[in-house]
Amino acid sequence: MIFDAATHEQAAEIVGRYPQQRSALLPLLHLVQAVEGCVTADGISFCATTLGLTGAEVEAVATFYTMYKRTPCGEHLVSVCTNALCAALGGDDIFARLSAKLGIGHEGTAGTPGQPGSITLESAECLAACDHAPVVTVNYEFYDQQTLDSAEEIVDELQAGRRPEPTRGALLTDFRTTSREIAGIYGDLAGTVDTPTASPETLRGNVIAEDLRQTAPAMPESYEMPPLPEKK
Incomplete structure (x- = not known):
């Protein structure tokens, strides 16, 4: 190309x-x-x-890095966390349900890659949201505390050309747009990120630390980043 x-x-x-x-x-x-x-x-x-x-x-x-796909991806990438906590709370069952529904396995694509309604499914090792397990992401946007039925409903919406609102974080786009944004090329950045990102579960540690009057050491005012090594 x-x-x-x-x-x-x-x-x-x-x-x-x-x-x-x-x-x-x-x-x-x-x-x-x-x-x-x-x-x-x-x-x-x-x-x-x-x-x-x-x-x-x-x-x-x-x-x-698993975020770089070597075969054409669908319009949407659906990732199901199957790491320990998510798996124990239903992640494995969710992946199995979606795999059977779409007729594909790990990294398979239902539909024509890139075309509307096409979905690539993957079993993710960890999505870094254990406080919201079991978790599914679509193009790396979070859908927390999923069930078999709610995860299947997300897929139904995607196949119908709709974009269900994530639990938190930016509004849903498509896989290619997400890749472009991760690269640092944005459209309406302010509008995209003007959505809730935190949750009571995520902030629970902050609340406990505040109650116990625990604080982290402050960064010294005189701290300077070490110089970069010279290129040989």
């Missing part, structure tokens, strides 16, 4: 944020994923050429 001028401009904007251009690799991979729907060989080459890296260096990163 030949990346257009707009993609090159966005890539240059991303690279310009970093004192060492190779540090832009992670967001740049999200950018090509936003364009292609996954990270292809062309995307690997684009990142390598842009950053002056070898294809092997880029490939090593792209295959290490």
Whole structure:
């Protein structure tokens, strides 16, 4: 795939944020994923050429992180946490229900990738929301304390072309838009994030600490970040 001028401009904007251009690799991979729907060989080459890296260096990163998909993703990525706590509270059963409903397994896609209503399903190792278990995310937006029926209802809504409101966090978009936002390329950022993000469960530790008058040590006013090592 030949990346257009707009993609090159966005890539240059991303690279310009970093004192060492190779540090832009992670967001740049999200950018090509936003364009292609996954990270292809062309995307690997684009990142390598842009950053002056070898294809092997880029490939090593792209295959290490699970957020980079190597096959075309659906319009929506549905992730079901099946780590210990979520699994014990129903995560495994939710994944099994959705897998049977969609007729696909882990990282399978129901429908034509990228087309409206298509869904890629994955069993996620951890979604970092144990206080809301069992958790499902759609394009990394949270749907907390799910049941078999509520998780199935989310999928029904997505397949019908609707976007159910997440429990907290930004409004739901699609997988490619989310990848672009993770890369640091935004549309209406203020409007997107003007939604609830915290919850009583998440803030419970703060409340207990306040009740017990516990505080963390303050950062020294004279603290300075250590200098970056010189590039050899």
